[in-house]
Amino acid sequence: MERPSPSARSWPGDAPWVERHDGVRLLGGECLACGARVFPRNDVCNRCGHTEAQRLVELAPAGSLYSFSEVFVSPREFPPVYVVGYVDLDDGIRVFGQIDDDFLNLKIGARMHIAIGTISRDPDGERVISYKFIKEEQC
Numbered sequence: 439m440e441r442p443s444p445s446a447r448s449w450p451g452d453a454p455w456v457e458r459h460d461g462v463r464l465l466g467g468e469c470l471a472c473g474a475r476v477f478p479r480n481d482v483c484n485r486c487g488h489t490e491a492q493r494l495v496e497l498a499p500a501g502s503l504y505s506f507s508e509v510f511v512s513p514r515e516f517p518p519v520y521v522v523g524y525v526d527l528d529d530g531i532r533v534f535g536q537i538d539d540d541f542l543n544l545k546i547g548a549r550m551h552i553a554i555g556t557i558s559r560d561p562d563g564e565r566v567i568s569y570k571f572i573k574e575e576q577c
Contacts, residue, residue, distance in 0.1 A: 447560065449568045454478055455554065461499040462552045464569060466531060467492030477531050500574065501527035503548040508541040515558040515566070525550045525571050536570040549574035 454465045454477070467479030471488035479492050506523030509516075521537040521544065536557050537544065550571040557568045 447564065447566055449557065449566050450478075455552070455569050456496065457554065458499075462554055462569065463496040463499050464527075464533065464552060466495055466497045468495045475529065475531055477533050497531055497533075498528035500549060500551045501525045501533075503537075503544060503546055503550050503571075504532060505546070506537060506541070506544050513558075515560065517558075523571070535568070538570050538572045539576075543573070551576075 456463050456465060464477055465479075466475055466477035468475050469483040469486060469488050469492055470490055472483060472486040474483055474485035475495060475497070476484055476492070477497060479494070482489050483492070502525065504524040504526045506521055509520050509522060510518075512518065512520065521539060521541050522535065523537050523544075524532050524534050526532050537550070538553065538555055551574055552569050553572045554567055555570050556565045557570060558566045560566055
């Protein structure tokens, strides 16, 4: 996985992740009323409808591949063909994102980890970085 350059920008702009010595963690929300966790954080709890601010929490760094697809028609800033999917993190949150692997190498249930890498290029050609998923054996 390539390391982001200082000139790369992140998407989303608030970079909802933190890099730790033991890997990358996404920053999600936890409802103060019912304890439901989500990613990304919301203004309203999906479970109970609570409308006060959610507590910021670090989510599990790994999970199992739930579903995936190969994208063949993409905006010009994205690779011509890339893979996206849903990963069920170990703490129960289902997250959508790019998968840094070839479609034919993936299987439902594969262990995936969160990483930071290039997801596209901006109109000036600069790299746009975000979280993405890699298979466990690539860590």
